[in-house]
Amino acid sequence: MTIIASPAPMTAPKSGFMDKMATVFQRDRYDALTVATGTSIVMSALAFSISFTSLTDLAMDKGLYGWQAWMWPVIVDGLTIVSTLATSALKGKKVAFSWFLLLLGTVISVAANSVHADINGHGPIGIAIGASVPILLLLILHQTILMRRQKRANEAAEVAPAEVPEVAAPAPVVAPQPQVEAQTIMVAPIHAVTEQQIPVNA
Template identity: 40%
Template sequence: MSRRARSAPPVTRAALTSALVGTAVIAVGAFWLSFHALTDLALRSGVPREQAWVWPLIVDGVIIVSTVAVFALRGHSRVITTYPWALLLGGVVVSVVANGAHATLTETQVPDVIAVAVATVPPIALVAATHLSALLLDRTNPGAGSLSFPWPRRRPAPAAAAAKVETTPDAIAPAAQRVAKPADQRPSGRSRAMASEEQMRAWLDEQLAAGVKPTGASFAKRFGGSASTGRRRLAELKGELVDA
């Protein structure tokens, strides 16, 4: 960038406002004239009168949405911006050629070539606009994959959340004192987990107090072993609590 370009004064607000207002007036006038010319061309091409007004909206609508896409995709790679630019230029060419063809017509009916072109524009515009929307949507959620939406994460179930809570010695002691039984009354000859009977009873007491139904899988996850072993130990502990 040259020194002169860097030192150039910024555009004044008055100049910007005047340009924007003038652009809006030109856009409205041009759209109005183009709308009537393209509507008449659609009528002459065999489009019913009650539907002919839609054809200019399709042609000029492609120009509008592709222009918005060009500005929205500024800063992206040329591979991404090539399509909206091509769509914009294509819409401009169709609009200019159609307006020029309407100006040269002297008869009520148009040549077959023009009638075929008028009939093929709507489906082509539908496919082009849909692809453009997909392109913009894919750039709106980068890294999430094409046409993907950020769905909310599911919250863990209460039982799963309760199983992750680790009991501390301070919390185990009061519960163990309430449910503990003398050692000589415990079943003999049964396999013991690494955790003590007091810890197992305290965990079971906390689960029941929280309204959570303990399972063999949650017992095994907390103290180790298999789910079947957990179910057997739960049955033993529940039997001891009932006896208590």
């Protein structure tokens, strides 16, 4: 029994220019995500610094001095940062409390920065600038997390093994069995032999 395999499908050769362009595009996208992630981290630090200065100044005006004055902005803006990270890490019902803390920290920070600008006589524009800082901090943090996820997804796609198409196993070949003709064997009967008593002469 002979098995004839079906011929493999013909595929067009890949263009060398298109391969190079795809490689350049992948490298540029990876570099862009790296630069954007680093820039977002720097911007988050700057926004935190501005909010930290305003909240510390406000705390000192309201009776907190020394290390207590700078601990309050760390708690308020730190709550926003930690809650933002938690909302991206937790799943299901556990994330609801993190969203609540995120909104709470953002509202407190926006209100405190606005009050600080108002009591220092900066006017509506100063109030808008002070209120925008914690909001921008929140948005930049969220954007940083999204870009970090995309960067990890790209790195995982690069190291993932190529998919091997499944090939159906050929059907087993059964060799024909030789036919044996039945033969009749004749067996002759066997007669029993008995001892004969031979008389003994006295």
